[in-house]
Amino acid sequence: MVDLGTLPGGYESQAIGIDGRGDVAGFASNAVPDDFSFPFFGPGWTTQVRTFVSQHGVMRDVGTLGGPDAFMTMMNSRGQVLGESYLNSTPTAAFGVPPVHPFVWQRGRMQDIGSLGGAQSVANWMNNAGQAVGSSLLADDQSFHPFVWDARGLRDLGTLGGGLGTANWIDDAGDVVGWSTTPEQTSHGFVWSDGRMRDLPLTAGATNAFANSVNARGEVVGSQADADFNALTPVLWSHGHGYDLSRLMAPTDLRLIEAAYIDDHGEIVAIGVLPDGWQRVALLTRNRSVSLPSPLALTASPTRVAPVPVAVAPRFALPSTRSIGRGARAGLYLPTNPNARAKTPSHR
DSSP states (O other): OOOOOOSTTOOOEEEEEEOTTOOEEEEEEEEEEOSSOHHHHOTTOOEEEEEEEEETTEEEEOOOSSSSOEEEEEEOTTOOEEEEEESOSOOOTTTSSOOEEEEEEETTEEEEOOOBEEEEEEEEEEOTTSOEEEEEEETTSSOEEEEEEETTEEEEOOOSSSSBEEEEEEOTTOOEEEEEEOTTSOEEEEEEETTEEEEOOOOTTOSEEEEEEEOTTOOEEEEEEOTTOEEEEEEEEETTEEEEGGGSBOSOSOEEEEEEEEOTTOOEEEEEEOTTSOEEEEEEEEOTTSOOOOGGGOOSOOOOOOOEEGGGSOSOOOBOOSSBOTTGGGSSEEOBOOOSOOSSOOOO
16 A cells, blocks of 8 residues: 655545556645635635646646636546636635636646536546536526537537436447436436437336436446435436336345446446445346346336435445345346445545
């Protein structure tokens, strides 16, 4: 284990990504007092937050777009770093903090991705081709739309008929997934490809859905919620159909509430809740001896359980052990054993 240290005068740092050369990127504090770092870390944070790249053991502050802070989101295999930065130190009347734009940093240069006209814009993911996605407020600072950014500039992807939307993921082929509001003011997952946004169908009993990740085979995962945005079930979209993942799993005490990521082999990272309320991350491994059922066989509403508000479901937590739980061969997906308790809480 190599201690990467912090920026001069700082007390904290966290590594987020590593590329194929072994360069590491993350964020760290320094000793400069700052009134605007709290949106990144919450109340009580009093110094600047800066993005760093560590090369050959040397930590480097990559700078900002003109403001006091820059916070990274992810790093791709080419060493490109994606994040957000304040543009200046003057708070806007609408938000009380300076305007924020996403950036891409590579080879010592930080490029401003821009916005769709509003004061705030955020980046969520970048593929290995250097294409980035996220969401941006429009000029009225009331509505926000998903965007994709590449060498041709920033492109508004539109919505499914409502005023809000976010792009969460882009694969190396340029396919984008996220969520958008509809004319009925519900939220649906979408896939955007070749200039067209496609609505992803809900499974029975759900009112809202959110798409998080897509793999090279076009399989999409995400989550579903009721009308009050209480988490219901994770969902897999395949060949135009939605599947409640909790009904495709081998028996387990873990109640899944969200699917966060799917790789090109079909393995899925999911978030769940144990009967005692402890939350876990689980790896779902595809059982190749079982085929996806017909969508017509999955028409019943999901089992009603105690609600889990989407807003408090963590995006990251300590993983469980990799051993397979009981009844492992009974379902399409095989969950990890969720019964090992985490010893410390998740950081974010």
